[in-house]
Amino acid sequence: xxxxxxxxxxxxxxxxxxxxxxxxxxxxxxxxxxxxxxxxxxxxxxxxxxxxxxxxxxxxxxxxxxxxxxxxxxxxxxxxxxxxxxxxxxxxxxxxxxxxxxxxxxxxxxxxxxxxxxxxxxxxxxxxxxxxxxxxxxxxxxxxxxxxxxxxxxxxxxxxxxxxxxxxxxxxxxxxxxxxxxxxxxxxxxxxxxxxxxxxxxxxxxxxxxxxxxxxxxxxxxxxxxxxxxxxxxxxxxxxxxxxxxxxxxxxxxxxxxxxxxxxxxxxxxxxxxxxxxxxxxxxxxxxxxxxxxxxxxxxxxxxxxxxxxxxxxxxxxxxxxxxxxx
Amino acid sequence: xxxxxxxxxxxxxxxxxxxxxxxxxxxxxxxxxxxxxxxxxxxxxxxxxxxxxxxxxxxxxxxxxxxxxxxxxxxxxxxxxxxxxxxxxxxxxxxxxxxxxxxxxxxxxxxxxxxxxxxxxxxxxxxxxxxxxxxxxxxxxxxxxxxxxxxxxxxxxxxxxxxxxxxxxxxxxxxxxxxxxxxxxxxxxxxxxxxxxxxxxxxxxxxxxxxxxxxxxxxxxxxxxxxxxxxxxxxxxxxxxxxxxxxxxxxxxxxxxxxxxxxxxxxxxxxxxxxxxxxxxxxxxxxxxxxxxxxxxxxxxxxxxxxxxxxxxxxxxxxxx
Numbered sequence: 016x017x018x019x020x021x022x023x024x025x026x027x028x029x030x031x032x033x034x035x036x037x038x039x040x041x042x043x044x045x046x047x048x049x050x051x052x053x054x055x056x057x058x059x060x061x062x063x064x065x066x067x068x069x070x071x072x073x074x075x076x077x078x079x080x081x082x083x084x085x086x087x088x089x090x091x092x093x094x095x096x097x098x099x100x101x102x103x104x105x106x107x108x109x110x111x112x113x114x115x116x117x118x119x120x121x122x123x124x125x126x127x128x129x130x131x132x133x134x135x136x137x138x139x140x141x142x143x144x145x146x147x148x149x150x151x152x153x154x155x156x157x158x159x160x161x162x163x164x165x166x167x168x169x170x171x172x173x174x175x176x177x178x179x180x181x182x183x184x185x186x187x188x189x190x191x192x193x194x195x196x197x198x199x200x201x202x203x204x205x206x207x208x209x210x211x212x213x214x215x216x217x218x219x220x221x222x223x224x225x226x227x228x229x230x231x232x233x234x235x236x237x238x239x240x241x242x243x244x245x246x247x248x249x250x251x252x253x254x255x256x257x258x259x260x261x262x263x264x265x266x267x268x269x270x271x272x273x274x275x276x277x278x279x280x281x282x283x284x285x286x287x288x289x290x291x292x293x294x295x296x297x298x299x300x301x302x303x304x305x306x307x308x309x310x311x312x313x314x315x316x317x318x319x320x321x322x323x324x325x326x327x328x329x330x331x332x333x334x335x336x337x338x339x340x341x342x
Numbered sequence: 343x344x345x346x347x348x349x350x351x352x353x354x355x356x357x358x359x360x361x362x363x364x365x366x367x368x369x370x371x372x373x374x375x376x377x378x379x380x381x382x383x384x385x386x387x388x389x390x391x392x393x394x395x396x397x398x399x400x401x402x403x404x405x406x407x408x409x410x411x412x413x414x415x416x417x418x419x420x421x422x423x424x425x426x427x428x429x430x431x432x433x434x435x436x437x438x439x440x441x442x443x444x445x446x447x448x449x450x451x452x453x454x455x456x457x458x459x460x461x462x463x464x465x466x467x468x469x470x471x472x473x474x475x476x477x478x479x480x481x482x483x484x485x486x487x488x489x490x491x492x493x494x495x496x497x498x499x500x501x502x503x504x505x506x507x508x509x510x511x512x513x514x515x516x517x518x519x520x521x522x523x524x525x526x527x528x529x530x531x532x533x534x535x536x537x538x539x540x541x542x543x544x545x546x547x548x549x550x551x552x553x554x555x556x557x558x559x560x561x562x563x564x565x566x567x568x569x570x571x572x573x574x575x576x577x578x579x580x581x582x583x584x585x586x587x588x589x590x591x592x593x594x595x596x597x598x599x600x601x602x603x604x605x606x607x608x609x610x611x612x613x614x615x616x617x618x619x620x621x622x623x624x625x626x627x628x629x630x631x632x633x634x635x636x637x638x639x640x641x642x643x644x645x646x647x648x649x650x651x652x653x654x655x656x657x658x659x660x661x662x663x
Contacts, residue, residue: 058523059494171612201385201550203609206594210608228524231596258600272528273598274557276580282535283528283557289493290523 019087020189020222021047021070026084027246028062028069031077037293039065041246041301043084044320047190047239052216052223054233054254056269057243058290063226066243067192070224071111072101089189107137110183114195116175120167126178127153127163133185152181156211173204177211187219194226209235230273234258242266245291245301251320252327262329264306300332308333346409347512347544348374348397353406355389355396362618366392367403368568371643374512379538379545381559381576383552383591387613389568394514394548398430399423410512428458431505435517437497441489447500448485451475454504474503477540479533495526499533506537512544519554531558552595556580564588567616567624570643573651584652587625623655631656 028040040062047053057063068074070086072093086093088109096104105111110133113119121129130149134140140148150160156177167175176196183191196212197205213236216223225237233240233254240257241248242265250263261267268286288305291297297304303313312332320328321335355367367389374380382390395401397408399415407414415426434440441450451471472482478499489497498518505513515534519527535558537543549555555562556576563573564585572585583589590607597604609628623629623636635655643653 058525173612201613202552202594203385203590204612205596206606206608209596210606229596230598234598234600234602235596255600258598269524270598272524274528274531274553276553276556276595276597280557283532285528285532286525287529289495289526 018048019046020049020051020089021045021224022085022087023066023070024085024087026066026069026086027082028065028074028079029082030079035294038296039079039246039293040069041296043247045241045248045251047222047224049189050216050220050222051239052225052237054237054240055224055226055243056228056230056233056240058228060245060290060293061243062246062293063243064194065246067111067194067224067226070192071105071109072096073105103137106133106188107186108188109190109192110186110188112176112179112183112191112193112196115199116172116179117167117199119179120175122167125164125166126170129178130182130185133182137186149185152185153178155184155215156181171204173200173207176200176208180208180211180215184215184219184221188221190222190224192224192226195228196225197232198227198229205232212236230258230270242269245296246293247301247330248320248328249302249330250328256324256327260327262323262327262334263302263331264308264333265302268305268307300330345376346373347376347411349407349409350374350397351407351409353393353396353408354404355392355401356404359617364617365568365619366616367396368616368619368624370406370565370568370570372563372570372573374544374546376544377538377542378560379547379558381555381562382546382548382565383550383555383562384565385550385591385613387567387616388565389616390548390550390565391516393565394432394516394546397546398427398432398514400432424458428508429511430514431508431510431512432514432516433498433501433505433518436521437489437494437501438521441497441500443489446486446488447475447480447492450489450500451503451507454507458508470507471503474507477506477537478503493526494522495529498522498530502530502533502537506541510543512546514546514548516548517550518547520549520551527554534558552592564591567613567619569624569640569653570651571625571653573643574647574649578647578650582647582650584646584650584657585625585654586629586631586656590628623653 023043023045026040026043030037030039043066055063069081074081081094127149130152131145134145134148150163153160153163158174158177197208200208227233237254239253242250244265250266261270271284274283286305291301299315300313300318303309310332318330318332320330322328323334351371353367353370357364357366370393382393384390392401396403408416418426448471452467455467480499519530522530538545547555547558559576561575562579563570566587572588583592590609593607611628614627622638623641626632626636633655641653641655643651646652646657
C-alpha cells in the first residue's frame, strides 16, 4: 500500500512581474506519509511559503503561476481539481496555520464564532452540535470554554495561536500546513505551543508540514526534514540522519551558523555571500557561488538528488559516485 | 573601580497610559565594564529595549542615575548631552524601517556627521565614509545605492557604520540580528565581534535569542517584567541558572540536535501586565517554587555566589560574601 499522504512531483511555481520572472519553486519533489511531520527548512525567499500556498492552490494569480508539476494528495492531483472541489478540501482535509496569529484572526468576530464558521462550512451537522464541537476544540488547545465569546484582542499572542490551531483542527484534517507557527511567539510561549502540537499530532495522527527557519524547532517536533535552497529541496532525510550526518555544504553551513548553547566558539563559521536573487538564479547548482567545495561541473549542471544512504537524499555532485570516479 | 564604563543605579522608566502607570523598567541597577559586552535578554515586553534606550536618554528615565565615565549623564543639559551622544550610539533592530529610504548609503552614513555638526571638508567626509564602509565590510561600489536595493545584512551594516563613524565608546545593539536569516546573522555577529576587538568598543547587546546572546556576551542579565532577575557571566547563566525564570527560559530553547533528552519546564500562563503590577516578586504567578514571602516582598538583586546576582527569595539563606 502506498502510505504517502501527499506527494509533490516536479513542482515549479513562478511569479511574473514587470521586473522579470521570479522562480520561487524549481522542480520540487517531496513526500509526506500519514502521521508524519515534515520540517521544511530554509531562509527567506527559499520558496517555503510559496510551496505551501501551491499545495492549497492559493498562489495569487497574477502574478503567481504554477508552471508544472503534480501535487498528489490521497491519490488525487490537486492541480486538476476545480474550484468547488478545492474549496471543500481547504480547511477540511488540508488546513493551514499562518505565522502571525495577530493578523490571521478576524478582529471583529468572537473566537468561538470563527471556529464555528470552519465547521459550518465543511460539516453537515446541526447548529447546536457545531457549538459543542467548537467549544470542545477550544478546550483541546487548552483554552477554557468560558472564553468562547471573547474577541481576539482579549487574548495574548500564544493564546491567539492556540485559537488558530483550534480552527485548523476543527474538521479533523489529514494534513496541516503550519507556516512558521511559533516564530512570532516568545520562547516560553513557543515551548507551550510546541508541546501542544506534539500532543495533538499523536492524538489525531495528523500529518504536518512544518515550515520554519529554526532547526531547533525541527529537532523538537519533526520526523523528516527537507532543506530548501532557492526553490528546491537540496537535502532530505529523517531527522536523525540529517542532524547527525548533514551532507550538503549548505546544510553543513547552516548548522555552523547557529551559535551553540553548550559549546564555546570564538568565531562562527559562516556561509559567505547572500542567498541568490530569484529573478537571476545562478546557472547549475544554485548554491555554487557560495559553496566552499565548488567544482567546474557545479557551474554548468544542476545536480540531481542522489540517495546516499537509505532515505537520505542530497542534491550535490560531491556525493555523486560517477563524479568521484571522473575526478 | 576604574574600569567601569557605565553604571546604572535604580533606573526606572514608567509610561503613563490610559489604564494606569506602565512599569516598563522598574528599579534596575547594573554596571558595564570597559570593553565587555553585556547581554540583556528577556521576552517581549520585559523592558529590555526600554532599558537600552533609557540609558542613552532616548527615553527620558523617570528616575535613577546613569553614570558614564563616573559622570551622571542624567544631569547633563541639552548641549552637554548632544556632545555626549557621539560617544553613546545605538544600532536598531529592523534595518528595513530604521533607514530613510530616500537617502543613499553615502548620505545615510554622512547623516550622522551632519547631525552632530562634525562636518569638516567634503573630502574628509568622503574619506571617513569609505573608512567605515571598509570597516563594516560594505563594498565601495554600493556608496550610491539606496536601502531598498540592498539585502538585510548589508542594511544592518549601514546601521552599524552610522554608529561607528562618530567614534563611539559605547554602543547599544538593540536586537541587531533578529531580522536577519541565520547565515547572514552569523556574518553580522562575527563583524560585531571583530569591531569590538579592533576598536575597543563596549556593547550592550539586547536580544531575545539566548544562543545569540550567549555567543557574543561576556556577562548576561535576564529581565522579567521590568526587573533584572539574574545577572552573571555567560557561562554561569547556562551552567548554573539560579532564578526559576532563568531555568524555565533556558529549558524552553529548542536545541538543534537530534535525540537530546532534556527536562523541560513549561511555564503556565503568560507574562502579566506591567500596568500597576502587584507588590511582591514579579514572577510570583508563574513560579513553581513560590513561597508566601514572594507575594508580599519584592526580592532584591543580590550577590548569591561569586559574580552571580539573583533576585529570588529562594536564596535568602545564602549570604553575600
